[in-house]
Structures are given as C-alpha cells and as structure tokens.
Amino acid sequence: MNFSLDDDHLALKQSAAVFLDKEIVLDALLKPGASVAQANYRGNWKKIAAMGWTGIAVPESYDGLGLSCVDLAMVLGEMGRTLAPSPFLGNLIGTWALLKFGTDKQRQRILPAVAAGTARLALAVSDAAGDVDDHSPEVSAQPSAGGFSLKGTRAFAIDAADADWLIVDAHNAQTGRRGFFLVDAKSGGLDIDVVNWRDLTRQVCDVRLNGCACEEMAPFTPTDWAWVQDRILFALAAECAAGTQQILSMTAEYAKERVAFGKSIGSYQAIKHSLADMLGQAECANVAVLYAAWALSEEAPQASLAAAMAKAFAGDAYVECTHRSIQIFGAIGFTWEMKNHLYLKRAHANAELFGNSRVHRSRVIDFAQQAAA
Amino acid sequence: MDFRLPAENDPRRAAVRKWLSEHPKPSGRQLAEAGYTVPHWPKPWGVAAEPELQFIIDEEMGRASVMPPNLINPVAINNCAQTLLTHGTDAQRERFLMPALACEEIWCMLFSEPAGGSDLAALRTTAKRDGDHYVVKGQKIWTSLAHKAQIGVLIARTDTAAPKHAGLSAFLMDMKSLGVTVRPIIDLSGHENEYNEVFLDDVRIPADRLLGKEGEGWRIATSQLQTERVALSKPGAIWGAGPSARDLVNGLAVSGHLSDPVVRDEAAKIFIEGELLRLLAYRALSDRMNARPAGPEGAIRKMLAAPHGQHIVEMAKKVQGPRGMIAGEQPFPSQVGSGKGMFADWDYAFWFSPAVTLGVGTQEILKNIVAERTLGLPRENDPTAKLPWIEINRAKSA
Numbered sequence: 001m002n003f004s005l006d007d008d009h010l011a012l013k014q015s016a017a018v019f020l021d022k023e024i025v026l027d028a029l030l031k032p033g034a035s036v037a038q039a040n041y042r043g044n045w046k047k048i049a050a051m052g053w054t055g056i057a058v059p060e061s062y063d064g065l066g067l068s069c070v071d072l073a074m075v076l077g078e079m080g081r082t083l084a085p086s087p088f089l090g091n092l093i094g095t096w097a098l099l100k101f102g103t104d105k106q107r108q109r110i111l112p113a114v115a116a117g118t119a120r121l122a123l124a125v126s127d128a129a130g131d132v133d134d135h136s137p138e139v140s141a142q143p144s145a146g147g148f149s150l151k152g153t154r155a156f157a158i159d160a161a162d163a164d165w166l167i168v169d170a171h172n173a174q175t176g177r178r179g180f181f182l183v184d185a186k187s188g189g190l191d192i193d194v195v196n197w198r199d200l201t202r203q204v205c206d207v208r209l210n211g212c213a214c215e216e217m218a219p220f221t222p223t224d225w226a227w228v229q230d231r232i233l234f235a236l237a238a239e240c241a242a243g244t245q246q247i248l249s250m251t252a253e254y255a256k257e258r259v260a261f262g263k264s265i266g267s268y269q270a271i272k273h274s275l276a277d278m279l280g281q282a283e284c285a286n287v288a289v290l291y292a293a294w295a296l297s298e299e300a301p302q303a304s305l306a307a308a309m310a311k312a313f314a315g316d317a318y319v320e321c322t323h324r325s326i327q328i329f330g331a332i333g334f335t336w337e338m339k340n341h342l343y344l345k346r347a348h349a350n351a352e353l354f355g356n357s358r359v360h361r362s363r364v365i366d367f368a369q370q371a372a373a
Numbered sequence: 374m375d376f377r378l379p380a381e382n383d384p385r386r387a388a389v390r391k392w393l394s395e396h397p398k399p400s401g402r403q404l405a406e407a408g409y410t411v412p413h414w415p416k417p418w419g420v421a422a423e424p425e426l427q428f429i430i431d432e433e434m435g436r437a438s439v440m441p442p443n444l445i446n447p448v449a450i451n452n453c454a455q456t457l458l459t460h461g462t463d464a465q466r467e468r469f470l471m472p473a474l475a476c477e478e479i480w481c482m483l484f485s486e487p488a489g490g491s492d493l494a495a496l497r498t499t500a501k502r503d504g505d506h507y508v509v510k511g512q513k514i515w516t517s518l519a520h521k522a523q524i525g526v527l528i529a530r531t532d533t534a535a536p537k538h539a540g541l542s543a544f545l546m547d548m549k550s551l552g553v554t555v556r557p558i559i560d561l562s563g564h565e566n567e568y569n570e571v572f573l574d575d576v577r578i579p580a581d582r583l584l585g586k587e588g589e590g591w592r593i594a595t596s597q598l599q600t601e602r603v604a605l606s607k608p609g610a611i612w613g614a615g616p617s618a619r620d621l622v623n624g625l626a627v628s629g630h631l632s633d634p635v636v637r638d639e640a641a642k643i644f645i646e647g648e649l650l651r652l653l654a655y656r657a658l659s660d661r662m663n664a665r666p667a668g669p670e671g672a673i674r675k676m677l678a679a680p681h682g683q684h685i686v687e688m689a690k691k692v693q694g695p696r697g698m699i700a701g702e703q704p705f706p707s708q709v710g711s712g713k714g715m716f717a718d719w720d721y722a723f724w725f726s727p728a729v730t731l732g733v734g735t736q737e738i739l740k741n742i743v744a745e746r747t748l749g750l751p752r753e754n755d756p757t758a759k760l761p762w763i764e765i766n767r768a769k770s771a
Contacts, residue, residue, distance in 0.1 A: 002375045003652070003659035009374065070374055252748040267751035272744035273737070279747060280677045284649040291652050294376045309645045361641030365631060368622055368644060 055115025080239030090159020094121025541590030618647030624705030
C-alpha cells in the first residue's frame, strides 16, 4: 500500500509541465471572435510529436512508449492544466479502441505509424444525443465487395477531422450485432464537419458516412468496450482534475492581488471560504483520478467503479470551480480576453462528453452493489 | 504507487489476530499493555507502529468487534495524553499515562468558555499561584465527558498582563477537587451529558500538576487539537463513529429506495464523497510513510468529512418521510449499520449532526485555516492579539 506518487511520476509530470508551459500559448484564443482555427492545433501537435507523446499508450511491441495509466495521468493532467489544443486526446482514445478492437493485422499496420507520429486515430462512437453506451442503429454496416460499407452519422467525435484512421461504431447488418469498423480517412463517402464547439481548445466533429468503405474489426464484446470506455472516462477526468487545480491556483493568486476597500479581496471570508471549498473539490478530484489511474494500470476489479467515480466527481468539480472562479474574478472574469472562460467551456464540455455525471453516478451505484453482493 | 491495502495474509495481521484470539474480550488495560491503544506511540505505551501497522491494528480490532479505546477515552487517547510524552514530567507520566490509556481514568478537555469558543485564546478562567498550589476561578462549557471524567486538562490564564496567547498555562486537574461543579447541557438531540458546563470556584490544584511551563498553555492546547490518529478515521456520521456512506447505500438498497432516480443520484454523490475521503486519508498515511511533508491535510479532511457525515444522515432521514420525525425511528433494518451502541443509531446521528460542523473547530474557522495555510491567503486580523489581556477586557467593559 502506497498512495503517494513516486519520484518517477513526479519527474514525468514536472517535465511535461515545463514543456507545455513553454510551448502552449493561448493568446490567439483570447481575442474576441477567435475560433478553434486559431488554437494552433496542428502546430502544437508537431511539438507534442517531437516529445514522443504520439505513441504514449502504444505498447512497446508496436514501437510505442507503452506507458501505464498512472504515467498517463501525469501527462494528461498537464495537457488539461494548460488546455493544450491538439489531437492528443482523440488520438489517444483511437489508440485504445484499436488496441482492443483492432485485428492483429490492423494493429501491426497502424500502431507503429501512430507511435512514429505519421498517423493519427479517432473514435466515432456517439449518437446524436451523446449516448455511447447503448448500441444505437444510427450507423449501419452493410457487407460489400471486399469488406463493409457504412451509412449514417456519428456525432461528437473528438479530433476526427485530423485523423488518418477512424474507428466507427456501427450496427453490423450481416450479424445483427454491434461492431467497430476501421475507416481510412481518404475513403470516398466520408464527410467530417468540425462543429462550432464552445470549447475552443478542442476539435469536435460530426462524421457522416455515405456508403463509405471500411474494414471489419475484431468482434465487439462488452468487456472490451468497458476497457476502452473506462480509459476514456479516466482521461477526461484527469483533464478535469488538473484543470480544477489550475483554476484554483489562478483564482487564489488573483484574490491575493486584487484590492478592494483597502485590502486584498482574499482577506474577506466570503472569498476565502469559496476558495477553501474549491480546494476541497480539487483534492478529491485529484485523488479520484489517481485511484482510477492505478485501478486501470493494474486492471483491478474496481477499475470501472473508479473510472466512473472520477468522471462524475471531477467533471462536476471542474464545472463548479470554473464558475466560482469567474465570480471571484468579478466582471473581468466574464470577458473573452481572460482565460477563465476557456476553462469554463472545457469544464462544461468535458462534463457532457461520454456521459454526464448523473449517468456515471448511476453506474457507480450498480458497481458498488455488485461489489457488495 | 499502489492502492492495495495490506493483504489478508500479511504476517503483521497474523500477529494481531493471534493476540486477539488469546484475548477474546480484551480489557482496556490489556489493550494498553499490549500497546494496541496507542500503537503509534513509542514503547512501552505503544509499539512504535508505522502507519500501515496502525491501519492493520485498527482493522483487525474492528473485525473482532473490540470497542476502540479512543472512543471510550477520546480526550486522553486522541488529544491530550500525547502531550504528556513531550511536555510532562517523569512523575506525571508515571501517575497519569497508564490509567488513561487503560481507560481506567477518563479525561475531559477544559478549553472552551462561554465567552470564547472559536477565539479560544480569549478565555477568562484564571489560575493564580498560591504557595504550592494554583487557585482556579472561572467557567468552562461544551466539555464532553466532564460528568465521567477523573482528570480534566485545563487551560487557564496565569498571567493577565501578557497578550492573550502568551498568558495561558495547562494543568492536569482532578475533577473531584473541591469547587468543581459539573452541570449537564441537554443538547437538541435530547441527550444529556454529551456536553457539560463546568464551574470552577477557587479550585486548588497542586503546582506539580502544571503541564509544561507557565505560559506554554496555548502551544500545548493547539498541539492537542492536532489529532494524529484522526488520519485513520473512517468517513461517516458523528465524526466517523456513526453510519457510513456504504451503510447508507446498503440501507437504501434494502429499503428499495434506490429505484427512485433522484434518491439514487443523491446517494451516489454521497457514496463517492465517502470513497474519496477514505482515499484522502490513506494518501495522508502514505505521505507520512514516505516522509513527505505533511500539509494541513487534517484540516482539509475535517472540512470535507464533517458535512459528509451530515449528508449521510440527512439522506437517510429524508427517505423516511414523516415516520422519521418519530423519536428513535430507524430508516433501515438495523443490520446495515456498522457502528456500535449509540453510534449505530441513525436517528441519534441525525439529530446530533449539527454538532459536527461546530465541535473541534467550526466549519468557518476550518475554512479560514485551509485558505490561509494552504492557499496562502491573508490571515485574519485579530486587533486584540498583541494587547495585554487585561486591557482587552478593560476596553470591553468601558
């Protein structure tokens, strides 16, 4: 039993922090009217690729780094803390999906290129309501010459427009069952629209498939999907927890500097107590994420419970704390030129993606009762 | 990093289990002599247990249904007796420690006064030297266990000309002394003697009962409020002694309320809070094992844990509907509770719950401490901090 981070983790976090603090500049997004196009999404990715983070979750047998989820929590946290706009998350999610649902051949073909930074992946699994858990027949896969052909729409696909390969959740018309299908982004019949997503630091897309050619992947199993989904929830939660910590630090610093009625506003208890509450939430979110990271790294029986708790708690904490931050900054915090809104929007967006906190709390009760039984 | 708890076949567990099988219903003295009452203390009182062994001992005692001595004699074991190790004389240690650890002498803490709760250093009870005695005059309030206690740890003012923090001293007072009157306070739960008032009318305390030196009272009092063992406490109602969030979810499952989506969602929030508080406590333990600097984590955890306990019992009360307003009604079959005695009583835990954000530092004071010490926000300004205490009172009465 050792709940403390070891020195290697702290060193990894520190080096990620130094790199991202130097390289990620959000100034262009703070000009009114900015959009995701000004986020330096591709430029940041080049730098990130140079750090070797493209293959961060790719196993060493496919030339990747094969880092554990605890290691990943360090990098994901720093990415979240700095809001680093880049296809990092979408590619990571795609990597996990390919690891579980790719055939040996598909993995051998694509994963080394992902690790080398020459190919990117994305997962298209959401229906129009944002639901990812139930198989919805919004995309169907029809057998066709040499493979399958996809028809339908997937929504809220992270980093899909810049991906070289898409992994699409669809209803297999041949078997009548849910399955994942691999799409080459150069295929005809594929349209990807970047939606006008409020979180400017992230690319979110609609994926339209009009008879698009694809390859069938390994058979769907709920266990494999849980493996992927738990990791996605953990990744979003890791961003949320680190973002919560960051917005807390920014707000506490501001409360020390800003003077009203002859004293820094941080000396008033209304502000102090609000910040103390934020600290409590940041601490809990952080420990929730580390617990999930450990449980996933170990493939422990409580991994799904831990991931659901982390997503539910850190998602809500981030929303709450980014809102409070704007209240403490006062009216200046409500302007486009301050960073507060970038965090607020990331918080709300992360809270909604892959199931909101209520959805995951309901799952927590299920898991807790299963564990107690 | 490893979130695994000490394994079932851990040899340290076997040793504790062996002792427990040889002492199936251990007395307070047996526990104290084995070092299990304060395992983290040095020998001969404890077993110099590292945090993981403390965890194992706590868990095995719980499984064997041994009432934890720190719930029987909390003031001595959790708070005060440890200062005897650092501040006490050999004679004091010899006289007081073992009876306290064995729960043969119950202790109480004579700190709060009608005029000073949160602002403890403003207290007015005085102790004047008279030959080889001190003569104490004043009144204490909110004293848990005063009606049962043989020993009271008293903070009183020995120097009225010094600033308020500097003029205080600590004493070990015999509660049976002439001039000590204990009156129960009946709290809103209807329980008598959970708290008491203690009147001190010219009580004579032998000078060798002074703890530490004159003027060290504030330092001793604050060190006594930092309770190391609370790091191991489980999240739950009544500061962890009562029903837990796991008990709540089990109860709601049995009573069928979890099928209501609103109840389910609220219960899940509370359940997650409980799990995260447990993890925070384990992390604090790990940080101690790894010799990482300990922050004001205790204050953060109490700030979170006290309202968490309230959430548990509020939820349980809410699902009872008007039935919950009948005194003593329990929300769930009794088997879902993991507490013992009055700590298994959900109704009592509910009506007691306003106290948990007041006792041992109000929620507001804790938030100040957390914001000031962890986030570095400006400290509260106390205009009376540097004044001679006697002048503060003069200014007030003028």
